[in-house]
Amino acid sequence: MDRLEDALRDALRRKEAPEGFAERVLARHAAPAPRPGPWQALRLWLQPPSLRWAGAAALTLVLLAGFQYTAERRRRAQGEAAKEQVLMALRITADKLEYTREKVQRVADLSALSVRSAAGQAKPANFI
Amino acid sequence: MKNTIVLLLFGLLPLGAQDIKFPESFEKLASKAKESVNVNLDGTMLQLAGNFLSSRNAGEAKAKQLSAELKGIYVRTFEFEKEGEYTDADVAPVRSQLTGARGWSSMVNISEPGERVEVYAKKEGDRVVGMTVMVSEKRELTVVYVDGPIDLSQLGDLVRKNINVKVDVGKPDKK
Amino acid sequence: MVYSLALHFVRDPSAAEDIAQDVFLRLHSHMAGLKSDSHALFWLRQVTCRRAIDGLRKKSHGEISLEEAREPATAPPAADPLLSQRLNRLVGSLPESLRMAVVLRYQEDLDPEEIARVLDLPLRTVRDHLQKGLALLRQKASRYLGEV
Numbered sequence: 232m233d234r235l236e237d238a239l240r241d242a243l244r245r246k247e248a249p250e251g252f253a254e255r256v257l258a259r260h261a262a263p264a265p266r267p268g269p270w271q272a273l274r275l276w277l278q279p280p281s282l283r284w285a286g287a288a289a290l291t292l293v294l295l296a297g298f299q300y301t302a303e304r305r306r307r308a309q310g311e312a313a314k315e316q317v318l319m320a321l322r323i324t325a326d327k328l329e330y331t332r333e334k335v336q337r338v339a340d341l342s343a344l345s346v347r348s349a350a351g352q353a354k355p356a357n358f359i
Numbered sequence: 360m361k362n363t364i365v366l367l368l369f370g371l372l373p374l375g376a377q378d379i380k381f382p383e384s385f386e387k388l389a390s391k392a393k394e395s396v397n398v399n400l401d402g403t404m405l406q407l408a409g410n411f412l413s414s415r416n417a418g419e420a421k422a423k424q425l426s427a428e429l430k431g432i433y434v435r436t437f438e439f440e441k442e443g444e445y446t447d448a449d450v451a452p453v454r455s456q457l458t459g460a461r462g463w464s465s466m467v468n469i470s471e472p473g474e475r476v477e478v479y480a481k482k483e484g485d486r487v488v489g490m491t492v493m494v495s496e497k498r499e500l501t502v503v504y505v506d507g508p509i510d511l512s513q514l515g516d517l518v519r520k521n522i523n524v525k526v527d528v529g530k531p532d533k534k
Numbered sequence: 535m536v537y538s539l540a541l542h543f544v545r546d547p548s549a550a551e552d553i554a555q556d557v558f559l560r561l562h563s564h565m566a567g568l569k570s571d572s573h574a575l576f577w578l579r580q581v582t583c584r585r586a587i588d589g590l591r592k593k594s595h596g597e598i599s600l601e602e603a604r605e606p607a608t609a610p611p612a613a614d615p616l617l618s619q620r621l622n623r624l625v626g627s628l629p630e631s632l633r634m635a636v637v638l639r640y641q642e643d644l645d646p647e648e649i650a651r652v653l654d655l656p657l658r659t660v661r662d663h664l665q666k667g668l669a670l671l672r673q674k675a676s677r678y679l680g681e682v
Binding site: 306309310311313314316317318319320321323324327328330331334335338 | 396398400404405407408409410411412418419422425426432434436467469471476478492494501503505511
């Protein structure tokens with residue numbers, strides 16, 4: 232997977248609908264409909280308006296809640312993954328610094344040894 | 360069979376004003392490695408991670424404290440099947456950014472046959488505001504770049520506390 | 535998802551909201567025909583794509599083509615915090631046919647086969663669209679991304 236694709240995934244991440252979206256959908260649903268044809272009028276007459284409205288409201292809210300839940304789940308998954316990465320990164324950093332410290336200690340010991348040596352010719356490892 | 364440990368990559372190489380970048384030639388070492396670790400955490404992701412690090416767990420609390428002020432953590436680790444899979448020429452483009460960059464200075468540089476350990480620090484006054492550790496071993500190469508102020512004395516605790524980290528073996532790259 | 539798909543395609547928040555509202559209102563009348571959650575998701579994606587494409591064709595947004603997209607006078611610095619915005623702009627200037635495939639691929643993480651089903655296009659066409667779309671984006675985005 233290349234960097235452009237990663238960048239596109241980031242740039243095209245799902246965006247939340249603006250505030251008040253659900254209310255506007257419901258308002259639009261409740262707005263007077265254009266004059267229906269005769270069969271449609273009969274169907275509408277048979278269907279109580281309160282149910283129509285409630286159905287749309289329930290549907291919209293359920294859908295929006297569902298999508299928000301998905302977004303929250305995704306955020307949670309990202310957060311957990313980021314957490315594991317931080318722990319991993321810090322652990323690797325600490326391990327390598329510990330390794331470095333041991334190396335430095337060994338070199339320092341060798342340097343001390345070469346200074347104390349009467350011959351004074353022991354060559355320590357390169358240590359800047 | 361190559362076993363690649365690939366952690367999630369969040370976006371590109373980080374887009375903040377970090378000093379050190381991993382060139383393409385360096386990144387390509389992953390294709391030769393039997394295992395690799397690739398971490399890119401910018402400030403945003405560190406903040407997100409911080410929300411999920413538990414204060415009740417000693418190790419996570421320490422990690423949270425350490426990473427709270429950081430602007431980024433970037434890690435590349437390559438473990439090779441055999442010696443000679445990479446050379447100093449592969450590491451040089453990263454090193455040259457540190458030896459040339461303003462504010463950065465070498466703190467440790469130890470070379471032994473087949474191994475080299477380097478630590479570079481960026482200082483502002485008395486404060487360390489960046490650190491890069493490069494450990495070149497015969498079959499493993501690690502570069503860690505930490506962007507931001509870091510308390511080195513606290514890092515040691517993470518080794519001692521032996522933090523348990525979950526690692527998922529990544530799926531093969533989708534073509 | 536619905537709003538986001540529309541927004542990434544038409545790049546106009548108020549047009550995207552209109553499209554999203556339309557889709558939800560249509561969903562209400564089609565509920566009986568939806569057999570499962572996955573069917574509903576498929577239906578939403580398909581209808582959103584169709585509405586977005588129709589919406590764009592009816593309305594001129596004055597978008598500039600990818601070829602006309604102005605490049606900065608100098609190459610931007612490597613650390614570019616506005617990369618996502620720039621990429622969005624570049625995606626928005628892709629030809630419609632390529633753009634929707636790219637948005638479905640990278641927003642919804644759909645495979646080419648799934649995209650072909652949503653857009654009711656041959657698989658080969660979708661793969662072609664994705665390939666061309668990425669090539670165009672790579673060409674224009676290379677200044678911001680270095681080697682991609």
